[in-house]
Amino acid sequence: xxxxxxxxxxxxxxxxxxxxxxxxxxxxxxxxxxxxxxxxxxxxxxxxxxxxxxxxxxxxxxxxxxxxxxxxxxxxxxxxxxxxxxxxxxxxxxxxxxxxxxxxxxxxxxxxxxxxxxxxxxxxxxxxxxxxxxxxxxxxxxxxxxxxxxxxxxxxxxxxxxxxxxxxxxxxxxxxxxxxxxxxxxxxxxxxxxxxxxxxxxxxxxxxxxxxxxxxxxxxxxxxxxxxxxxxxxxxxxxxxxxxxxxxxxxxxxxxxxxxxxxxxxxx
Amino acid sequence: xxxxxxxxxxxxxxxxxxxxxxxxxxxxxxxxxxxxxxxxxxxxxxxxxxxxxxxxxxxxxxxxxxxxxxxxxxxxxxxxxxxxxxxxxxxxxxxxxxxxxxxxxxxxxxxxxxxxxxxxxxxxxxxxxxxxxxxxxxxxxxxxxxxxxxxxxx
Numbered sequence: 001x002x003x004x005x006x007x008x009x010x011x012x013x014x015x016x017x018x019x020x021x022x023x024x025x026x027x028x029x030x031x032x033x034x035x036x037x038x039x040x041x042x043x044x045x046x047x048x049x050x051x052x053x054x055x056x057x058x059x060x061x062x063x064x065x066x067x068x069x070x071x072x073x074x075x076x077x078x079x080x081x082x083x084x085x086x087x088x089x090x091x092x093x094x095x096x097x098x099x100x101x102x103x104x105x106x107x108x109x110x111x112x113x114x115x116x117x118x119x120x121x122x123x124x125x126x127x128x129x130x131x132x133x134x135x136x137x138x139x140x141x142x143x144x145x146x147x148x149x150x151x152x153x154x155x156x157x158x159x160x161x162x163x164x165x166x167x168x169x170x171x172x173x174x175x176x177x178x179x180x181x182x183x184x185x186x187x188x189x190x191x192x193x194x195x196x197x198x199x200x201x202x203x204x205x206x207x208x209x210x211x212x213x214x215x216x217x218x219x220x221x222x223x224x225x226x227x228x229x230x231x232x233x234x235x236x237x238x239x240x241x242x243x244x245x246x247x248x249x250x251x252x253x254x255x256x257x258x259x260x261x262x263x264x265x266x267x268x
Numbered sequence: 269x270x271x272x273x274x275x276x277x278x279x280x281x282x283x284x285x286x287x288x289x290x291x292x293x294x295x296x297x298x299x300x301x302x303x304x305x306x307x308x309x310x311x312x313x314x315x316x317x318x319x320x321x322x323x324x325x326x327x328x329x330x331x332x333x334x335x336x337x338x339x340x341x342x343x344x345x346x347x348x349x350x351x352x353x354x355x356x357x358x359x360x361x362x363x364x365x366x367x368x369x370x371x372x373x374x375x376x377x378x379x380x381x382x383x384x385x386x387x388x389x390x391x392x393x394x395x396x397x398x399x400x401x402x403x404x405x406x407x408x409x410x411x412x413x414x415x416x417x418x419x420x421x422x
Contacts, residue, residue, distance in 0.1 A: 001308050
């Protein structure tokens with residue numbers, strides 16, 4: 001399969017990429033690792049007339065420690081994140097999630113920024129981004145802004161990013177204890193259910209992906225948390241827009257969500 | 269557009285449409301047909317090559333993205349008549365049946381062993397998640413990679 005025709009431009013800096021994006025508007029798509037975009041283009045689910053390749057922009061490819069945060073450039077691949085000593089030490093849950101994505105080859109190409117911008121409801125990162133209350137750093141024609149995890153994911157494949165914006169980095173607060181528990185879709189390795197849980201003081205923060213059109217914080221569980229896993233029964237309280245497909249219907253998926261929240265609480 | 273890629277140690281310069289995948293470029297433009305195309309949507313791993321030393325699914329990399337990089341395909345694994353230890357191990361342990369998935373398996377095995385020269389059976393199986401063998405010949409593929417790991421340490 002060969003995608004429809006497009007023009008390809010390799011941006012050598014963020015500034016150049018932003019200018020190109022403004023110039024071409026919604027005709028253009030940003031290409032990072034390409035592991036969601038290129039298959040979509042082959043299947044004609046996406047037909048951008050311009051691809052702006054940001055993959056070579058090295059300023060977006062670093063993992064650094066800044067005070068209480070680990071700052072991950074949007075171009076970092078899942079492999080980089082899974083194997084980074086800084087991430088393993090300070091945001092271990094993120095390295096666990098990265099290692100659950102796809103397979104070696106996918107992890108060698110796919111990027112954190114690309115995955116978040118694509119906002120596939122079955123992708124792994126959103127659960128961890130929500131649980132950790134990470135912030136997404138985006139740049140556009142009006143300059144730089146940060147978007148809180150809770151505000152970022154808005155609908156199926158829809159985020160708070162504006163058309164002229166590019167994710168440049170994601171800032172994760174350091175986490176002392178966290179776990180990512182996932183029920184894999186057996187062929188694609190996407191998350192049928194993915195649950196990220198971290199300890200915060202005496203409480204917990206829980207993000208859930210795969211279950212609903214939009215990943216969510218399991219606030220009912222967080223509020224009912226008593227140090228045991230019994231609050232897991234509240235995992236689906238107030239959740240609507242539950243995904244139903246031939247791998248898991250609504251009832252089964254809801255059941256899985258409760259089971260995986262329970263496992264996450266037990267693993268903490 | 270014009271691209272230059274070092275493929276199996278040789279610099280190749282070509283004028284190519286941006287929409288052509290690396291897998292297509294290798295097979296149709298360079299006659300390197302050892303790289304197989306199975307699913308063509310990054311599921312099956314048959315098209316795995318290494319790009320700057322990392323295993324990638326070449327169906328999901330545009331040839332233009334590989335501009336300036338180094339690519340190794342299955343054709344680049346042997347040194348003259350001397351097969352690569354991974355290839356030798358696949359022969360020794362009958363790590364193939366129909367052979368369609370084999371080039372991808374060998375290239376992925378190279379990545380597994382590069383990052384972990386001493387993998388457990390479980391680590392090898394985890395490492396092969398992105399490579400499908402429709403003959404279901406996984407047992408011997410895993411054995412082959414275990415054997416290759418031993419040979420490459422020796």
